[in-house]
Amino acid sequence: MEQSMGQDSVPAHGSFDKSRVLNVKPLRSLVPLFPSTSNAAPSSNVQGGAPFVSVSPSGPFPPGISPFYPFFFSPESQRLSEQNLQTPAGVAAVPINSFRTPTPRGRSNRGFTEEDGYSNSQQVNFDATETDTEEGGRLRSRKKKGKGRLGSGSDVDVDAVANDILKSINPVVFDVLNQPDGSKDAVSYTLLIYEVLRRKITQIEDLKEGNPGVARRPDLRAGTIMLSKGVRTNSKKRIGAAPGVEVGDIFFFRMELCIVGLHSPSMAGIDYLGIKFSQEEEPLAVSIVSSGGYEDNAEDGDVLIYSGQGGAKGASDQKLERGNLALEKSLHRGNEVRVIRGLRDIATPGGKIYVYDGLYKIQDSWVDKAKTGFNVFKYKLVRLPGQPEAYTTWKSILQWSEKSTSRVGTILPDLTSGAEKLPVCLVNDVDNEKGPAYFTYSPTLKNLKPTNPLDPSAGCNCVGGCLPGNYNCSCIQKNGGHLPYAPNGVLLDLKSVIYECGPSCQCPPNCRNRITQGGLKFRLEVFKTKNKGWGLRSWDPIRAGAFICEYAGEVIDNARMEELGGENEDDYIFDSTRIYQQLEIFPSETEAPKIPYPLYITARNDGNVARFMNHSCSPNVFWRPVVRENKGASDLHIAFHAVRHIPPMTELTYDYGIVLPLKAGQRKKKCLCGSAKCRDYFC
DNA sequence: AGTTTTCAGCGGTAT
């Protein structure tokens, strides 16, 4: 049964209403910094040349390319936004044509030179004419494909689109990627670009029905394109940590490990330095992926018994060669080996998740007999001390799932009192505070006033659900001709407004165009942070683009909004009119966000988990306006999605944005996000 | 749940 979408569901059943939690003043990350005065110029707040710009995620993309996340921007638009730093709202839009302007050679190439000595065939060339190496590669892969995939012209589409996407990346990004050593930014950019490519390819493939039986692998296609164009980081194989990849980082595809330089083989479990490349006399192991495919076992979280490779699926003895030899040599050498743990994730259907578990050393090796009776090499790896928790966090969560009592610091097992499909627990393991201030848990928007339809229609008629390629679907039309979500529900592209199906549509609740209407999909918890009051995090891994929650609360009008400034300040306001700093590299656009109309929500008295999300200048969550058709009018909601893959127990944060100009009496808050790109305050 | 099918990087070896 579908969860009530009513406007005012406030579950308060039983004699004790647990949704009213103890009365303690919430802190969030709000510490008043300085009273707003007219000359409190934020000059010192713009660090690292990152301007506050008004960002519209819909931007000058060529036809057929819908931008995915707001981190692509043409050099032209970037220049404009810098020029218009002081008046972000008045920036002129970049004409679509300007996108097509050929990037000057020197510019587009400057990110990739031969200085790493590795990129012989990796010089970036996004021009329509392909390089020799690229041509060769494509011919070769065609040949390998043989009879498959005949006549589908999909390669042309994909390559053209991929080139257009890569061309639209800010050259500054390539400067970062081109550093011989990786960095957090480089890893982040690489993965974001990969997501864009992969999803775009998914979308293209999604459109053409047919070709059943042909394994479409957008993950591999995207990876290949990036590797061939040199859009990657840590391309030099090395022993020890891969700079920019942090212990605990999660990945959903083997190709992701590859492009960030964590583990280069696309399939094999052991990565090693061969004799040729290293100056060494012997091969040395660099990293392993432990996926449980062999008869491995782990004594505890810090010890791993890893099986060697080969042996023809257990039908013959393994030999001391390749990866096995490298592991043996590394045992004697005592060098560090990166370990990636592959896990089966229940939430990800049929999917695996890879957790970077940090550096290990090989302590022992022996020959074992497999069940089939053949020889298997075994290696005992021990985790180096002093590294952040990673794999053990997953094991802890598994334990909590089995019996909730084993979790220390639990205040409430479910602060929603059943209002959500999944419980949201309340935890404090840092001090004695018993919970945030009173509020009523409400998963939906109250006081929602459907307003003038943006694009009048009676809703769609897709009785069986909206499907890609159905151009008769009015909802698909409003989204520019395709569904905004992938089959697994992640947001595929980032228009300024997402048009979902609504009450007026004929499609069922499980329609793929109703992703934000199904309630929580991840087990979230509200927890006490060390210095920012209460915060929000997830027990489950969250993939980039996944829907997390909407901003619930009471919709208020502009007049009421004015009252809430100054003395009566409301720390639980969502204000769609704020100005947002570009996310990381983001931003693209120069026109203001095209939200249909200003939306103000207060979650002080009524709200959902979103009210606990703290601000960060380097957030891992972003929001999009969602419009749903409702009896000839439009409902507007705010949906939060993951910017990138978010490991379990990582705090969820979004950019609160800033108010320009500050209202009378309104104060700026000292930002405690601690990110390297912190702009010191927010509103 | 198992099986089948097509994947793509990279070390090693042969040109």
Place this chain on the structure above:
DNA sequence: ACCGCTGAAAACTAG
């Protein structure tokens, strides 16, 4: 240039 190996991943089959 090729060969061959490989703890992938999706789709399909069977139960």
